[in-house]
Amino acid sequence: MARVALTGWGRTAATLARVERPASPEAVAELVRGCAGPVIARGLGRSYGDCAQTAGGTVIDTTSIHGISGWERGDGVVTCGAGVSLRDLVNQAVPRGWFVPVSPGTSMVTIAGAIAADVHGKNHHRAGSFGAHVRSIDIVDGIGQRRRLLPGTEHFRATVAGMGLTGVIVSAEVALIPVPGAHMRVATRRTADFDETVAALAEADRATYSVAWLDCVATGAGFGRGVVTSGEHAAGTLRGAVLADERIAAPAWVPPGLLNRRTIALFNTAWHRRAPHRRDDEAQSIREFFYPLDAVAGWNRVYGRDGFVQYQFVVPDPALSTLRGILETFTAAGIASFLTVLKRFGAGNDAHLSFPMPGWTLALDIPAGTEGLASHLRWADEQVAGAGGRVYLAKDSRMAPDIVAAMYPQLAQFRESCAQLDPRGVFASDQSRRLRLLRG
Amino acid sequence: MMNALREPQRIAVLGGTSDIALATVRELAAPATHVCLVGRSEGSLESAAASLAGTGVTVSTHRGDARDLASHERMLDDVFASEVDIVIVAAGVLVGGDSAEAIDTAVQSLEVNGTGATSWLLRSHARMQAQGHGVLVVLSSFAVARPRPSNWVYGAGKSMLDFAARGLMSRAHDPVEVVLVRPGFVHTKMTAGRAVAPFAVRPQAVARATARAVRAGGNRVVWVPPIVQHVARLLAVLPMSLVRRLDR
Ligand SMILES: Cc1cc2nc3c(=O)[nH]c(=O)nc-3n(C[C@H](O)[C@H](O)[C@H](O)COP(=O)(O)OP(=O)(O)OC[C@H]3O[C@@H](n4cnc5c(N)ncnc54)[C@H](O)[C@@H]3O)c2cc1C
Numbered sequence: 104m105a106r107v108a109l110t111g112w113g114r115t116a117a118t119l120a121r122v123e124r125p126a127s128p129e130a131v132a133e134l135v136r137g138c139a140g141p142v143i144a145r146g147l148g149r150s151y152g153d154c155a156q157t158a159g160g161t162v163i164d165t166t167s168i169h170g171i172s173g174w175e176r177g178d179g180v181v182t183c184g185a186g187v188s189l190r191d192l193v194n195q196a197v198p199r200g201w202f203v204p205v206s207p208g209t210s211m212v213t214i215a216g217a218i219a220a221d222v223h224g225k226n227h228h229r230a231g232s233f234g235a236h237v238r239s240i241d242i243v244d245g246i247g248q249r250r251r252l253l254p255g256t257e258h259f260r261a262t263v264a265g266m267g268l269t270g271v272i273v274s275a276e277v278a279l280i281p282v283p284g285a286h287m288r289v290a291t292r293r294t295a296d297f298d299e300t301v302a303a304l305a306e307a308d309r310a311t312y313s314v315a316w317l318d319c320v321a322t323g324a325g326f327g328r329g330v331v332t333s334g335e336h337a338a339g340t341l342r343g344a345v346l347a348d349e350r351i352a353a354p355a356w357v358p359p360g361l362l363n364r365r366t367i368a369l370f371n372t373a374w375h376r377r378a379p380h381r382r383d384d385e386a387q388s389i390r391e392f393f394y395p396l397d398a399v400a401g402w403n404r405v406y407g408r409d410g411f412v413q414y415q416f417v418v419p420d421p422a423l424s425t426l427r428g429i430l431e432t433f434t435a436a437g438i439a440s441f442l443t444v445l446k447r448f449g450a451g452n453d454a455h456l457s458f459p460m461p462g463w464t465l466a467l468d469i470p471a472g473t474e475g476l477a478s479h480l481r482w483a484d485e486q487v488a489g490a491g492g493r494v495y496l497a498k499d500s501r502m503a504p505d506i507v508a509a510m511y512p513q514l515a516q517f518r519e520s521c522a523q524l525d526p527r528g529v530f531a532s533d534q535s536r537r538l539r540l541l542r543g
Numbered sequence: 544m545m546n547a548l549r550e551p552q553r554i555a556v557l558g559g560t561s562d563i564a565l566a567t568v569r570e571l572a573a574p575a576t577h578v579c580l581v582g583r584s585e586g587s588l589e590s591a592a593a594s595l596a597g598t599g600v601t602v603s604t605h606r607g608d609a610r611d612l613a614s615h616e617r618m619l620d621d622v623f624a625s626e627v628d629i630v631i632v633a634a635g636v637l638v639g640g641d642s643a644e645a646i647d648t649a650v651q652s653l654e655v656n657g658t659g660a661t662s663w664l665l666r667s668h669a670r671m672q673a674q675g676h677g678v679l680v681v682l683s684s685f686a687v688a689r690p691r692p693s694n695w696v697y698g699a700g701k702s703m704l705d706f707a708a709r710g711l712m713s714r715a716h717d718p719v720e721v722v723l724v725r726p727g728f729v730h731t732k733m734t735a736g737r738a739v740a741p742f743a744v745r746p747q748a749v750a751r752a753t754a755r756a757v758r759a760g761g762n763r764v765v766w767v768p769p770i771v772q773h774v775a776r777l778l779a780v781l782p783m784s785l786v787r788r789l790d791r
Contacts, residue, residue, distance in 0.1 A: 106716055115547035118676050119718045141675075152547060159675015159718060412547055477548045477573065500547035503575040536626060537544035537552065 109156040112149050112403050114410035115471050115500055118158035118533055126167040128241065128249060128273035134163060135271065136247035141531040144267040146216030147188060149209055151413040152500025153533035154266050155216075160531070163271055165215055170274075171195055179279040180238060185215035185272045190346045190397075192277075193389065197345045201279035202336070204236035206393045208444075210346050215272040220497035221264035221457045225312035225334070225393070228449035232459050234263035235452055236278045242270035245525025249273070261520030263454035266496055268517075268535055269524045284339030287312075287392040289332055289385045293378045297327020297427060301463075304447055307333040312392075318375045319443040319467065320368040322434055327427070329445065330378040334392050345389055349400035359407050362470050367439040406470050411441075412500055414480060415466035417448060417459060418492035425490040426463050429483045433467070438479050440467035455517035456540075458495045466498070477501070496534065504539040518542070544626065544676070549758045551628035551678075555579040557607065557663045558634030560587045562731035563682060563724075565594055566750035567631060571757060574599035579622045581607040609634040609659025610651070615666050623670045629757065630667040631680040632704070634660045637733045638696050649696045656700025661707045668711055671719040678720045678757055681708040685727040685766070688775035691790045712762040722756045723764045724749065727771035742768055 106119040122145075125131045135142060141160030148155055156162060166186035173181040179201045183192060189203055190210035196202055206224040207217070216222075218240060223232040230236075240252045240262055250270070252259040262269045290310070294300040300315050307313035310333035317329040396402060403411070418425050433440070444466045451460040469476060484506045487494060493510035494502060508514055521530070521541055528541070535541050545551050550573035556564045559580030568578055578600050582588045588604040595602055607618040622630075638645075638652040664681060671677030683705040686698035708723045726749045728740035749767045756763040766772035778786060 106718070113547060116545060116549075119716070120675070153544065157675070158544070159673065410547065471547055477550055481574065501550065502546075503552075503573075505575070533544050537546060 107162075109145070109148070109162060110410070111152045111155060111500065113151040113412055113471070113500055114403055114406065115412065116153050116533065118153070118156055120157055120160050120162045122162045122164055124164045124167045128168070128243060131163060131165070131168075131243045131271050131273055132247040132249060134161070135243050135245065135529065138529055139527075140529070141536075142529045143532040144185075144215065144219070144271045146186065146213030146219075147211050149212045149216065150220060150497040152498065153537065154496065154499075154535075155532065157532050157536070165271065165273070166213060168273060173276075174199060179281060180276055181279060182274055182276050183214045184274050185213060187214045188212065189214070189217065194345050196279055197282065197285050197389065198341050200281055200283075200341055202282040202389075204230055204278060204280045205233045208394065209397055210390075210394045211397065214275055214277065218263055218272060218275055219265060219267050221452070221454055221459075222497070223448070223459050225314045225446065227459055228308050228313070228447055229311055230280075231449065231452055232457060234454050234457065237263065238276040238278055240272055241274045242272050242524075244270040245527050245529050250524075257516070257520050258524060260454050261517050261524070263452075264457040264496075265454075265517070265521075266456065266534065266540070267532060268521050268530050268540060270530065282336040284337050285341050285345055285389060286337045286339050287334045287387045287389065288337040289334045289387045289392060291379055291382045291385065292331045293375070293380045294329050294331060296325060297430075300327050300329045300331060300445065301423065303331040304445060307331055308447060311335050313447070315445040316374070317430075317443040317445050317465075318371045319430065319434060319440040320364075320371045321375070326434065327430065328375060330375065334387070337386065346394070346397070350398055352400040353402045353404045355404070357405055357407050360472075362406055362411075362441055364437050364439045367441050370441065409470060409472035411468055411470050412476065412480070413466060413468050413498040414483070415464060415495040415498045416483070416487045416492055417462050417464040417495075418487060418490045419460060419462040422490035422492060423463055425486050425492070426465050429486055430465065432482075433479060436475060436479060438469060438473055438476060440469050442466075442468045455513040455520070456496060456511055458493060458497070460493070462492065499534065499538075502538060504537075507538045507540070508543070514540070545628045545678075549760070551576055553577045553579070553625060553627045554629045554631065555581065555622045555627050555667075556631045556633055557581045557667070558609070558632065558660070558682075559604070560584075560591045561633035561635065561682065562733070562746045563726065563729060563749045564631045564633035565591055566746040567680065567753050568595065568600070569598055570750045570754035571629060572598055572600045576600045578602045579605055579627075581605045581618060581622065583608050609663060610654045612659065612662055615662050619666055619670060623674075626674050627667075627671070627677060629678045629680060630671070631682065632660055632664045632667070633682045634663065635682065635701070635733070637737075652696060653700045653703075656697065657703035660700075660704045664704060664707055664711075668719055672717070675718050677718070678722060679708070679711070680722045680724065680753060680757065681705070683708065683723055683725045685725050685771050685775060687725065689778045689786060691786060693790050720760065721762050722753060724753050724756075724767065725764065725771070725775075726767040727774070742771055742774070744768055
């Protein structure tokens with residue numbers, strides 16, 4: 104069996120592995136029983152780093168495990184195969200008056216990937232993360248046995264945000280939310296500086312969905328300026344296709360260094376200028392509001408050969424100044440981020456490795472070839488950990504083991520569950536090997 | 544595992560007192576990198592370890608003799624106790640020019656530069672293949688370009704290593720990357736007191752070029768300084784009489 108080179112969405116640190124694409128839970132179980140070496144599940148590969156690949160081992164791609172059932176019950180609780188994408192789910196749900204309870208910034212993620220990373224969306228302050236809406240998870244454990252995990256159990260807490268390390272998720276029951284229509288009512292506020300952005304975002308807590316885009320290159324009086332958007336589901340028609348395929352594709356080849364400090368600065372400035380100062384009640388489609396990046400296929404290629412790093416961290420409410428300090432330092436050092444997103448989180452949950460906690464989260468997209476990036480990010484890790492915050496594992500591609508242990512105090516419980524579910528220790532990803540997630 | 548910014552977590556230096564290898568470690572290492580230094584003499588390993596102080600790395604020293612083939616697997620068990628991202632094969636002794644008169648010295652040098660280093664290379668390669676990833680940095684030499692009266696014995700040993708490294712590079716679908724380094728004259732403790740050849744460089748120059756190649760990824764042959772590649776090409780086609788004259 105040929106080996107395939109795999110990376111995450113950031114297109115860094117490729118490693119080779121055997122890739123299997125089983126179409127049923129039984130086939131998954133058989134595969135796991137037959138594997139001795141490292142095994143890890145993979146969805147649509149939308150995590151940024153090395154969590155869905157394992158060098159020299161077997162990658163179980165679960166995107167062929169389809170199927171959504173349970174519509175007839177009418178209560179919005181559906182059972183989804185691991186490989187069902189949020190796009191498929193949204194397309195089937197909206198015409199019936201339902202919507203996914205939590206949406207990350209792309210619809211091209213699988214249900215299993217959404218659970219394994221415990222993804223969050225623009226409604227985190229109200230709805231929590233994806234795991235809060237999962238009623239049960241079926242996994243194939245490390246000895247190839249199928250198990251059903253229920254909320255409130257240790258194994259459920261380990262599997263939600265478990266980064267694929269407790270077993271292969273084969274299906275899950277998810278509770279959808281009712282929506283009155285297929286459109287959104289959106290409010291936009293252009294802000295002039297950091298304080299204004301933060302204030303506007305805090306005010307937008309009243310909305311169901313809210314997020315801010317930041318101009319990460321503006322300095323001086325304009326530092327931290329941005330665009331805050333908030334939205335509500337609007338009443339209206341439920342008919343019509345909701346999410347279609349990408350309309351344009353990024354070019355297959357881009358000149359090296361296309362995204363550099365200068366072009367990033369130009370883009371950021373133009374984007375800020377383009378936004379209206381204040382606009383209310385704008386009608387937007389679900390795609391426009393939730394998944395704007397999905398319009399361009401393969402946009403990650405624009406970063407060129409070196410790829411890019413997404414750095415997303417959260418700090419508790421009182422440590423907003425730490426977040427500000429990191430942004431200031433990066434801006435001053437020329438660590439330019441193409442797309443910078445600020446968001447306020449609500450309460451976290453009890454999944455062992457879940458990322459969100461009440462506070463502020465910032466996500467930066469930075470070309471991997473950026474001079475001085477490694478040491479600046481290392482410094483930022485320490486600031487974040489020191490403030491009681493953490494870095495998101497689904498985005499991580501470069502942290503070191505010690506700092507992760509400090510950020511995720513429940514790592515010991517997580518390891519215990521993994522040892523119970525996978526006594527042979529077959530599950531491991533490049534990320535778990537790099538960060539020693541499974542042993543100290 | 545090497546991370547997205549190509550920072551290694553564990554580097555092993557086989558021939559751990561080599562100036563070039565230590566300079567390369569300094570270029571490649573991140574603050575949390577662990578470095579395994581393997582060599583014959585405890586004392587020199589300790590001072591090599593001390594020379595890495597201040598870089599933030601942690602260091603362990605391991606006894607290992609390139610000529611003691613029977614010890615290689617045991618030593619690698621220690622080194623590969625956890626995954627190794629980069630192995631630098633740096634074992635080498637410099638023997639005087641035309642050492643045909645001192646046959647024992649010549650053969651001993653072949654045991655180190657040739658058989659011993661190649662054994663380390665192949666065994667490290669097998670372990671990296673098993674772990675599914677890794678980079679082998681192989682310190683070869685400009686001396687492999689053409690036998691010359693002054694250093695063909697040294698060149699003979701390095702040629703074996705060099706050829707084996709290129710053999711590994713020739714394999715398809717191999718997860719292990721090979722960076723083959725062929726420096727010209729380098730000012731090191733090994734060459735101290737010898738006549739300095741043209742285009743001489745410091746170990747840091749070799750280290751920088753090597754680190755660049757490792758970060759770029761894939762199989763690569765690195766000549767340092769780059770011009771010696773052209774000198775090697777020229778040397779290969781010159782009549783031996785001229786080579787002999789130039790070698791003095
Ligand atoms: C443009 C973009 C925007 C994004 N926005 C957000 C956002 O707003 N909020 C957010 O939280 N995330 C966001 N993400 C990250 C993304 O939601 C997560 O990384 C998600 O996990 C990706 O799902 P996937 O199906 O692609 O999984 P993969 O990336 O393939 O895998 C991710 C993890 O899930 C595990 N996994 C996959 N399938 C299984 C399975 N069957 N069983 C067990 N484990 C499995 C893998 O082992 C791996 O650890 C964004 C990503 C992109 C590219």
